[in-house]
Amino acid sequence: MAQRGGTSLARPSPPADRSKRPKPELPDRLSALTDPLLLHILSLLPAVDVVKTGSLSKRWPHLWPSVTSLVFRYDGSQDRKFLAFVNKTLAKSTCSDLKKLTVEVYKPESAADLDRSLNLAISKNVQDLDLNISCFDDYMGYNLPQEIYSCSSLIKLRLHECNIVPNSIISWKLLKDLSVENAHLPGDAICKVSSGCPALETLVLRSCIIMNGIEFDSKSLDKLVITGYDFRSSGDKSFLEISAPSVRSLEITGRWEKKRVRLVNMSSLVSVKLDFVQTTEEFVEDTYDDYKEQREMMFDLLASVRHVKSLTLGSWCIQVLSILEVKGVSLPRSLCKCLTVDTKMRKWELPGIAALLQSLPDAEILVINLQSFFHSYDEFNLGTSFTRHYDFDGENYWTSRLCWVLQLKSVTIPRFWESHCSFTVSLLQVLFKNALALEKVVLNARRFDGIGHSKNSSPYDFE
Template identity: 25%
Template sequence: MDLISELPDPILQHILSFLPIKQIVQTIILSKRWSHLWLTFPSLEFDTNFFRLELDLSKTEQSAEKKRLRLIDFVEQTLRQLKSLRKFKLHVDFPWPSSATVVDRWVDYVLENGVRELEIVVTVENGKRYNLPQSVLASQSLTVLTVGDCKLCPPLDGFRLLGMKRVTLLGVFVEDEIVKRLVSNCRFVEHIELDSCLGLRSVWLCETHELLTMKVHNNSGLCELGIKAMNLQAFEFRGQFQPCGIDISSCKNLKTLILTMVAITDDWFHDGITEFPMLEILALSYCHMLESLRISSPHLKKFILCGCESVTRLEINAPCLLELEYSGDLISFSLNAPTLLQADVHLSPRIFDNPWFVKQIEFLAHFNHLEVLTLRSRTGKTVVIPEEVRETFASPLYGVKHLKLKIIKPLFSPSIQDLVRAMLWIAPQPETISIESGFGKKILKFGYEKLRDEAVRHCCCASLPITCWRHCLKELKFENIREDEEKYDLHNFFHQNARILHFNIFHHH
């Protein structure tokens, strides 16, 4: 007895939703019960894998064509018989131009069915573009529209997308005026994404009161963008290192600003940042025209500065900052962020000699009050501070409790013993040290015992605010350190260097 088929329709539809489209088709062929479910399925997705033929050498081109036509006919019949449909997703790369008429019919079927979410990506031969049916831009049922690799033409009887909330254009050919008219007629649109579109030159979106988020990525040829949206909360722009005038100064409620590969200057940034008093997340990546940044933001919680190679000075005054990510070489740096909890730092110097290590110690000292600090390094060698430098300077991170090291190219890294030794000098009394590489994450957990005042006065770190691990280590746990040679080296290192107290070492896998 087929017990699964006895389940209620909503549960069976939920089960089907986890299957690839080809398996669903195979399932409904076996049972009329499942076929009924198919026609009331709320979401249909036909992707390129569904139409891609799995041919072997014994099959002729003629038989392959018959199979393709059967698949097309199956989609056709399914869409004609649908009883309800909330979401329809179609990704096809039909090789012949006449297939456009087939797709036109399918789109008409789902629009007549009152589909609310439509995602359509159509690629035809010789780089030609499929013209999106005008009926799509005149639909009053759509709330979510995603279009890829097509061409948008304005509907003859105007836009009527009254209920549209999300619009995404991917690799679409579309002109400025169409985007303006599209947005102005979508009075309730909350999210707009323009990615890799062609035809755009100057886009100005005005009085879009409901717009909350906007993403503009890799639109070759776009040289001007202006947005007047009082309620915009997130703006993300990824350029191609080409100049593009961006005016978002009227978006007073902006909370998230992400700029990547944008040709903005210090003046643009400093003038603009003062316009966003509610800003909470700021990310600047590969903006090579920036040189000196002063960030004073009362609500900023997360700041990212990555790959901005020309920046030589950074000043941060952010009383609510919780997270900081920095990637680049050492720069002049000042930080006023008393609430900062964690930072992720990737220093990538061209040459690291003793003067560079001295500057690194001064740079890291800004993060001494953190709970968690993550250091990223290409090989791990940047954290191995030379002995002559360690003898001259104090440890910069005596207040950090959890120190993490992430190594990008582990084959060229120092031994785990050298890395642990180096990290214990940088952070002399951590609760955990973790070393993550392509070989997994190795963790050391430390437990300490408070020394008597007399013992503290006679130890080598009496001048520091804390006692270093050598004099108060009581318990040590290893996790995920599986190599016997590494275990042996670490055993020897700790037994030889932690001499004040006896301690136990535990292994955990």
């Protein structure tokens, strides 16, 4: 110790090593949670993580098998190894009422492994089943095991590349929601689904092979969605006939090769969306009949839904209506109150929109969903000889014709692209002039950023 001027100077002691200090133990809040709450948390995790919790403590190996929701998503491993894990997990499950099971598998080679997965799910009284198979080894896809058709616990069923081929009746007495995509529905499969699902409310069919049309007599069915129609569909008929007397909401969308659509016995319809594309070969001019098949199909469809309250039409369908309009064919009068058009507002859509407005004298609401020009899959390939013969002045189209919309009260354009400005503004000017009951116009302006994305929008309300 050194001294200076009678004062003692002591060297300060080094600070204690904080790393050696005992850390206070944090309370184990997770273990304090009740089993029902922990099971709910586990139900939100992927199944592979659920199983891993078994190594946390002595409590968890007995807890996770009671989880009521299991989600298996393909992780890139060999399919046999993945499905073996699925089956082992389901076998260890002690849940007697499995609320939800999701299995997503890529390119499985063994149907037997998939059959075992489903049979285990059936034994657990699964309620919500989502089976998503991609690139099954067999070109025709995976045929569901016969045991699944008697699984009376099902409430919601979603299938991808899973064929519905029942040998006998279907008994899905509690099923309310059925979605089938990229699947084969041969013979009387649709009929068996109709008779075997007395509680079914929603049916969605996407890109399915449907052999004998769609006839659904179930009184419970409220919504029917048909997206696309597989080109492998066969049969003597050149059209798909749809009959569903109880359906209130109908959507027909997607790509439809060369099959036509026909509606029969759809008297309960309230809301209809027609936004499909029927492929046509560019080199076929069709000058000899001016696209007669397409014209007749759209005319008949509109006649079949003339009683609905809400109608939505897509760009391709509107272009077919334009063909009818330039040929002087009036559309069937409709009782529709709300009209929605999904359009790019191109020149050859203008006559179709005008014809629609003329055919809906009671329409009170008009929604114009302007679509991006970056996608052209929905463009009707009109032949040059047709467009030359029926050509018209698009820039002055709206000012050159009458547009009676006397009952129209509201016009909404959710995405007002500046690239669509010319034809759209001309239409609005005509509506302002002729819609004497108009109360409100809502425009949501957007602009492109140069790479196909839209910038922030600003709403403008006019009342």
